[in-house]
Amino acid sequence: MTALDPAAPIFQPFAADWQPLAPAARRVGAGVAAFWGLLVGIAATVPVAVALDVGLAAKLGLGLVALVLPAVVFATWARTRWRRTHWRLDDGGLRVRRGVIWHKEILVPRSRVQHLDLERGPIERHFGLATLVVHTAGTRMHALRQSGFLDDDAVALRDALLPETDRHDDSL
Structure with a gap:
Protein backbone atom coordinates (compact mmCIF):
# COMPACT_ATOMS: atom_id res chain seq x y z
CA MET A 1 0.00 0.00 0.00
CA THR A 2 1.26 3.43 -0.87
CA ALA A 3 1.14 6.52 1.31
CA LEU A 4 -1.55 7.98 -0.95
CA ASP A 5 -3.81 4.95 -0.63
CA PRO A 6 -6.84 6.04 1.50
CA ALA A 7 -7.25 2.46 2.74
CA ALA A 8 -3.65 2.35 3.96
CA PRO A 9 -3.35 2.10 7.74
CA ILE A 10 -2.18 5.28 9.43
CA PHE A 11 -0.58 3.46 12.36
CA GLN A 12 2.98 4.53 12.99
CA PRO A 13 4.52 2.86 16.04
CA PHE A 14 5.80 5.36 18.57
CA ALA A 15 4.69 8.30 16.45
CA ALA A 16 5.54 11.64 18.02
CA ASP A 17 2.46 13.26 16.53
CA TRP A 18 -1.15 12.72 17.45
CA GLN A 19 -2.98 10.57 14.90
CA PRO A 20 -6.55 11.29 13.77
CA LEU A 21 -9.22 8.65 13.60
CA ALA A 22 -9.95 7.10 10.21
CA PRO A 23 -11.90 9.33 7.78
CA ALA A 24 -14.49 6.57 7.35
CA ALA A 25 -15.25 6.88 11.08
CA ARG A 26 -16.55 10.39 10.46
CA ARG A 27 -19.10 9.12 7.94
CA VAL A 28 -20.13 6.20 10.12
CA GLY A 29 -20.46 8.34 13.24
CA ALA A 30 -22.43 11.04 11.45
CA GLY A 31 -24.75 8.48 9.83
CA VAL A 32 -25.46 6.66 13.08
CA ALA A 33 -25.97 9.97 14.91
CA ALA A 34 -28.33 11.21 12.20
CA PHE A 35 -30.35 7.99 12.53
CA TRP A 36 -30.67 8.52 16.30
CA GLY A 37 -31.56 12.15 15.65
CA LEU A 38 -34.39 11.02 13.39
CA LEU A 39 -35.67 8.69 16.10
CA VAL A 40 -35.59 11.52 18.63
CA GLY A 41 -37.37 13.75 16.13
CA ILE A 42 -40.08 11.15 15.58
CA ALA A 43 -40.54 10.64 19.31
CA ALA A 44 -40.88 14.39 19.85
CA THR A 45 -42.98 15.17 16.77
CA VAL A 46 -45.75 12.59 16.90
CA PRO A 47 -47.26 13.61 20.27
CA VAL A 48 -46.97 17.33 19.47
CA ALA A 49 -48.51 16.95 16.01
CA VAL A 50 -51.41 14.95 17.40
CA ALA A 51 -52.03 17.49 20.19
CA LEU A 52 -51.89 20.57 17.95
CA ASP A 53 -55.12 21.85 16.48
CA VAL A 54 -53.68 23.15 13.20
CA GLY A 55 -54.03 22.22 9.54
CA LEU A 56 -52.30 19.35 7.83
CA ALA A 57 -49.80 21.64 6.07
CA ALA A 58 -48.70 23.14 9.39
CA LYS A 59 -48.34 19.68 10.93
CA LEU A 60 -46.26 18.51 7.96
CA GLY A 61 -44.04 21.60 8.16
CA LEU A 62 -43.56 21.18 11.91
CA GLY A 63 -42.92 17.49 11.45
CA LEU A 64 -40.30 18.09 8.77
CA VAL A 65 -38.43 20.62 10.91
CA ALA A 66 -38.70 18.42 14.02
CA LEU A 67 -37.37 15.41 12.11
CA VAL A 68 -34.54 17.11 10.24
CA LEU A 69 -33.27 19.44 12.97
CA PRO A 70 -32.27 16.74 15.52
CA ALA A 71 -30.68 14.64 12.77
CA VAL A 72 -28.56 17.58 11.59
CA VAL A 73 -27.60 18.55 15.14
CA PHE A 74 -26.65 14.98 16.10
CA ALA A 75 -24.65 14.45 12.88
CA THR A 76 -22.81 17.77 13.34
CA TRP A 77 -21.98 16.83 16.94
CA ALA A 78 -20.63 13.44 15.77
CA ARG A 79 -18.42 15.08 13.12
CA THR A 80 -17.08 17.51 15.72
CA ARG A 81 -16.33 14.63 18.13
CA TRP A 82 -14.48 12.82 15.31
CA ARG A 83 -12.45 15.92 14.49
CA ARG A 84 -11.51 16.42 18.16
CA THR A 85 -10.43 12.81 18.84
Whole structure:
Protein backbone atom coordinates (compact mmCIF):
# COMPACT_ATOMS: atom_id res chain seq x y z
CA MET A 1 0.00 0.00 0.00
CA THR A 2 1.26 3.43 -0.87
CA ALA A 3 1.14 6.52 1.31
CA LEU A 4 -1.55 7.98 -0.95
CA ASP A 5 -3.81 4.95 -0.63
CA PRO A 6 -6.84 6.04 1.50
CA ALA A 7 -7.25 2.46 2.74
CA ALA A 8 -3.65 2.35 3.96
CA PRO A 9 -3.35 2.10 7.74
CA ILE A 10 -2.18 5.28 9.43
CA PHE A 11 -0.58 3.46 12.36
CA GLN A 12 2.98 4.53 12.99
CA PRO A 13 4.52 2.86 16.04
CA PHE A 14 5.80 5.36 18.57
CA ALA A 15 4.69 8.30 16.45
CA ALA A 16 5.54 11.64 18.02
CA ASP A 17 2.46 13.26 16.53
CA TRP A 18 -1.15 12.72 17.45
CA GLN A 19 -2.98 10.57 14.90
CA PRO A 20 -6.55 11.29 13.77
CA LEU A 21 -9.22 8.65 13.60
CA ALA A 22 -9.95 7.10 10.21
CA PRO A 23 -11.90 9.33 7.78
CA ALA A 24 -14.49 6.57 7.35
CA ALA A 25 -15.25 6.88 11.08
CA ARG A 26 -16.55 10.39 10.46
CA ARG A 27 -19.10 9.12 7.94
CA VAL A 28 -20.13 6.20 10.12
CA GLY A 29 -20.46 8.34 13.24
CA ALA A 30 -22.43 11.04 11.45
CA GLY A 31 -24.75 8.48 9.83
CA VAL A 32 -25.46 6.66 13.08
CA ALA A 33 -25.97 9.97 14.91
CA ALA A 34 -28.33 11.21 12.20
CA PHE A 35 -30.35 7.99 12.53
CA TRP A 36 -30.67 8.52 16.30
CA GLY A 37 -31.56 12.15 15.65
CA LEU A 38 -34.39 11.02 13.39
CA LEU A 39 -35.67 8.69 16.10
CA VAL A 40 -35.59 11.52 18.63
CA GLY A 41 -37.37 13.75 16.13
CA ILE A 42 -40.08 11.15 15.58
CA ALA A 43 -40.54 10.64 19.31
CA ALA A 44 -40.88 14.39 19.85
CA THR A 45 -42.98 15.17 16.77
CA VAL A 46 -45.75 12.59 16.90
CA PRO A 47 -47.26 13.61 20.27
CA VAL A 48 -46.97 17.33 19.47
CA ALA A 49 -48.51 16.95 16.01
CA VAL A 50 -51.41 14.95 17.40
CA ALA A 51 -52.03 17.49 20.19
CA LEU A 52 -51.89 20.57 17.95
CA ASP A 53 -55.12 21.85 16.48
CA VAL A 54 -53.68 23.15 13.20
CA GLY A 55 -54.03 22.22 9.54
CA LEU A 56 -52.30 19.35 7.83
CA ALA A 57 -49.80 21.64 6.07
CA ALA A 58 -48.70 23.14 9.39
CA LYS A 59 -48.34 19.68 10.93
CA LEU A 60 -46.26 18.51 7.96
CA GLY A 61 -44.04 21.60 8.16
CA LEU A 62 -43.56 21.18 11.91
CA GLY A 63 -42.92 17.49 11.45
CA LEU A 64 -40.30 18.09 8.77
CA VAL A 65 -38.43 20.62 10.91
CA ALA A 66 -38.70 18.42 14.02
CA LEU A 67 -37.37 15.41 12.11
CA VAL A 68 -34.54 17.11 10.24
CA LEU A 69 -33.27 19.44 12.97
CA PRO A 70 -32.27 16.74 15.52
CA ALA A 71 -30.68 14.64 12.77
CA VAL A 72 -28.56 17.58 11.59
CA VAL A 73 -27.60 18.55 15.14
CA PHE A 74 -26.65 14.98 16.10
CA ALA A 75 -24.65 14.45 12.88
CA THR A 76 -22.81 17.77 13.34
CA TRP A 77 -21.98 16.83 16.94
CA ALA A 78 -20.63 13.44 15.77
CA ARG A 79 -18.42 15.08 13.12
CA THR A 80 -17.08 17.51 15.72
CA ARG A 81 -16.33 14.63 18.13
CA TRP A 82 -14.48 12.82 15.31
CA ARG A 83 -12.45 15.92 14.49
CA ARG A 84 -11.51 16.42 18.16
CA THR A 85 -10.43 12.81 18.84
CA HIS A 86 -6.76 11.90 18.39
CA TRP A 87 -4.52 9.12 19.61
CA ARG A 88 -0.87 8.20 19.78
CA LEU A 89 1.25 5.32 20.95
CA ASP A 90 4.46 6.29 22.70
CA ASP A 91 6.85 4.92 25.30
CA GLY A 92 4.29 5.56 28.04
CA GLY A 93 1.49 3.63 26.33
CA LEU A 94 -1.66 4.52 24.43
CA ARG A 95 -2.87 8.10 24.74
CA VAL A 96 -6.29 9.26 23.56
CA ARG A 97 -7.30 12.90 23.49
CA ARG A 98 -10.98 13.64 22.93
CA GLY A 99 -13.84 15.91 23.86
CA VAL A 100 -15.90 18.73 22.40
CA ILE A 101 -16.86 20.68 25.50
CA TRP A 102 -14.99 18.77 28.20
CA HIS A 103 -11.53 17.88 26.95
CA LYS A 104 -10.05 14.65 28.21
CA GLU A 105 -6.69 12.97 27.76
CA ILE A 106 -6.43 9.32 28.68
CA LEU A 107 -3.17 7.42 29.15
CA VAL A 108 -3.19 3.64 29.32
CA PRO A 109 0.29 2.46 30.33
CA ARG A 110 1.32 -0.88 28.88
CA SER A 111 1.97 -2.17 32.41
CA ARG A 112 -1.73 -1.69 33.31
CA VAL A 113 -3.14 -3.55 30.28
CA GLN A 114 -4.97 -6.71 31.33
CA HIS A 115 -6.40 -7.76 27.98
CA LEU A 116 -7.44 -6.26 24.67
CA ASP A 117 -10.54 -6.75 22.55
CA LEU A 118 -11.32 -5.81 18.98
CA GLU A 119 -14.96 -5.28 18.13
CA ARG A 120 -16.30 -5.06 14.60
CA GLY A 121 -19.99 -4.53 14.09
CA PRO A 122 -21.61 -4.92 10.68
CA ILE A 123 -21.37 -1.21 9.85
CA GLU A 124 -17.75 -1.06 11.02
CA ARG A 125 -16.87 -4.15 8.96
CA HIS A 126 -18.46 -2.60 5.87
CA PHE A 127 -16.25 0.49 6.23
CA GLY A 128 -13.11 -1.42 7.33
CA LEU A 129 -13.20 -0.05 10.88
CA ALA A 130 -12.82 -1.56 14.34
CA THR A 131 -13.26 -0.61 17.98
CA LEU A 132 -10.31 -1.22 20.29
CA VAL A 133 -11.20 -2.04 23.90
CA VAL A 134 -8.26 -1.88 26.32
CA HIS A 135 -9.09 -3.43 29.68
CA THR A 136 -6.93 -2.26 32.55
CA ALA A 137 -6.39 -3.48 36.09
CA GLY A 138 -9.44 -2.90 38.27
CA THR A 139 -13.14 -3.51 37.88
CA ARG A 140 -15.03 -4.08 34.66
CA MET A 141 -15.50 -0.32 34.40
CA HIS A 142 -11.77 0.17 33.89
CA ALA A 143 -11.54 0.00 30.12
CA LEU A 144 -10.77 2.37 27.30
CA ARG A 145 -13.18 1.87 24.43
CA GLN A 146 -12.24 3.77 21.28
CA SER A 147 -14.00 3.31 17.98
CA GLY A 148 -12.98 4.73 14.63
CA PHE A 149 -9.70 2.92 13.98
CA LEU A 150 -8.97 1.38 10.62
CA ASP A 151 -9.04 -2.39 11.10
CA ASP A 152 -5.30 -2.74 10.37
CA ASP A 153 -4.47 0.06 12.81
CA ALA A 154 -6.57 -1.53 15.56
CA VAL A 155 -4.83 -4.88 15.09
CA ALA A 156 -1.40 -3.22 15.11
CA LEU A 157 -2.28 -1.22 18.23
CA ARG A 158 -3.55 -4.35 19.96
CA ASP A 159 -0.32 -6.17 19.16
CA ALA A 160 1.84 -3.22 20.21
CA LEU A 161 0.02 -2.84 23.54
CA LEU A 162 0.49 -6.45 24.57
CA PRO A 163 2.84 -6.57 27.56
CA GLU A 164 6.12 -8.33 26.73
CA THR A 165 5.35 -11.14 29.18
CA ASP A 166 2.04 -11.93 27.47
CA ARG A 167 3.32 -12.10 23.92
CA HIS A 168 4.30 -15.78 24.07
CA ASP A 169 1.88 -17.22 26.63
CA ASP A 170 0.80 -20.01 24.30
CA SER A 171 4.31 -21.37 23.79
CA LEU A 172 4.72 -23.83 26.65
